[in-house]
Amino acid sequence: MKTTIAEVGKYVGQDVTIGVWLANKRSSGKIAFLQLRDGTGFIQGVVVKNEVAEEVFENAKSITQETSLYVTGEVREDKRSPFGYELGIKKIEIIHDAIEYPITPKEHGVEFLMDHRxxxxxxxxxxxxxxxxxxxxxxxxxxxxxxxxxxxxxxxxxxxxxxxxxxxxxxxxxxxxxxxxxxxxxxxxxxxxxxxxxxxxxxxxxxxxxxxxxxxxxxxxxxxxxxxxxxxxxxxxxxxxxxxxxxxxxxxxxxxxxxxxxxxxxxxxxxxxxxxxxxxxxxxxxxxxxxxxxxxxxxxxxxxxxxxxxxxxxxxxxxxxxxxxxxxxxxxxxxxxxxxxxxxxxxxxxxxxxxxxxxxxxxxxxxxxxxxxxxxxxxxxxxxxxxxxxxxxxxxxxxxxxxxxxxxxxxxxxxxxxxxxxxxxxxxxx
Incomplete structure (x- = not known):
């Protein structure tokens, strides 16, 4: 089922596919946390190494900020999230690899941000x-x-x-x-x-x-x-x-x-x-x-x-x-x-x-x-x-x-x- 982040609440417990960009990520040895956005909202995608194909986990670890993707996974309720849901990712399809993205999570000056509005x-x-x-x-x-x-x-x-x-x-x-x-x-x-x-x-x-x-x-x-x-x-x-x-x-x-x-x-x-x-x-x-x-x-x-x-x-x-x-x-x-x-x-x-x-x-x-x-x-x-x-x-x-x-x-x-x-x-x- 293809949907958007804003609509995932309708599909709890089901697998969905969403077109997204990678806003940010962090990973431990066995789990990757992907912060994903699609224009309608933001959601966290979780990739567990021993639950997916090796290629999927490697992609999750290596994709760069603002790379565009199709992600497929199970919608789960998550009371810790302000949004209320997360995505248990099973499949990642890279659409376009982003080159080094200039706006990172660190602090940037106003003029820099305005130049990159x-x-x-x-x-x-x-x-x-x-x-x-x-x-x-x-x-x-x-x-x-x-x-x-x-x-x-x-x-x-x-x-x-x-x-x-x-x-x-x-x-x-x-x-x-x-x-x-x-x-x-x-x-x-x-x-x-x-x-x-x-x-x-x-x-x-x-x-x-x-x-x-x-x-x-x-x-x-x-x-x-x-x-x-x-x-x-x-x-x-x-x-x-x-x-x-x-x-x-x-x-x-x-x-x-x-x-x-x-x-x-x-x-x-x-x-x-x-x-x-x-x-x-x-x-x-x-x-x-x-x-x-x-x-x-x-x-x-x-x-x-x-x-x-x-x-x-x-x-x-x-x-x-x-x-x-x-x-x-x-x-x-x-x-x-x-x-x-x-x-x-x-x-x-x-x-x-x-x-x-x-x-x-x-x-x-x-x-x-x-x-x-x-x-x-x-x-x-x-x-x-x-x-x-x-x-x-x-x-x-x-x-x-x-x-x-x-x-x-x-x-x-x-x-x-x-x-x-x-x-x-x-x-x-x-």
Missing amino acids: HLWLRSKKQHAVMKIRNEVIRATYEFFNNNGFTKVDPPILTGSAPEGTTELFATKYFDEDAYLSQSGQLYMEAAAMALGKVFSFGPTFRAEKSKTRRHLIEFWMIEPEMAFYEFEDNLRVQEEYVSYIVQSVLNNCKLELGVLERDVAKLEKITAPFPRISYDDAIQFLKDKGFTDIEWGDDFGAPHETAIAESYEKPVFITHYPTTLKPFYMQPHPTREDVVLCADLIAPEGYGEIIGGSERIHDHNLLKQRLEEHGLLDGAYKWYLELRQYGSVPHSGFGLGLERTVAWISGVEHVRETIPFPRLLNRLYP
Whole structure:
């Protein structure tokens, strides 16, 4: 019976054949222990010298790391294994001998591992992070599909900057300028006016020269947009969505969280509703904590966000930022001209902002004024302004950064480990 490692539990006591790679091995004189992987998981294969043909045992002792094989053997329960099963190997068929594999069980430097990212992905911890990433994506589709959202794909090539910034990758689009998208939000607003509740999931690009553990040049965003949803409605969707994906990982990635030695007790506390603190109160909180470098009107840096987050066991919303700090499209506070109806969701444990969201301006004249103030009242935003002329309604949305969210849930230090092939300030290889 040909199967996969993930499915061996169905065949306890039976012989199965699995296509695998050798991740690692150790042997005594009479027994060889093979750590095997097939992409679906990891399992230990045991080869006992006096139970197999001499050729099988010699192969088990001599095969090199990452050699590809077909192994045939009996599936056995093994309570000592986190996986719960092992394979009593009876037959080994070598598919391809691996040459000297560069990534060994010893410690390697980060740059070495990044240069070999195409191989580093095969390691147990990187495999676990990718599985958790996949679960977050799966749960994302499930959450939004179950809640009446339609997936819409915004363009990657755009003629303008969604947030009016200059941190864009420019390219030529035949005889005019174009940019790699830094957000699909403006297009999602148009889609929400057609479909009510929509979400996108796709790559975004920021030409930001940052080297922090929280930043990537190319990353993936989940961006919902909702017609007839105001500020409070928006926060409710965010906390329900984040709670949903965390609980899905807890339920479906127990083995992977164990491999990463993640403290799941912290994740088990992530249930809606989430606490909130206003920007005004956050400034005062930081001053009381001894941060003398922050004044009202300043944006928060990583140390500020971490200090605020440490006061809570759940993600915390920081609400109502100054108008001057936020993009042109955010709805003003109804009783204050100096702040807008927005919130950033800050993850616990120093992982920083994972969501930015707001109610959007729906009044034509106000949006026109904001575009003019930002020097953006040109042809590139004509279509966006037109949305406010044909049945405009209150609407809200947010963007969740996938890699930061996976880093937090997984407990890994740097976002470079949460995307298969990271693009960093000085890295375009492999």
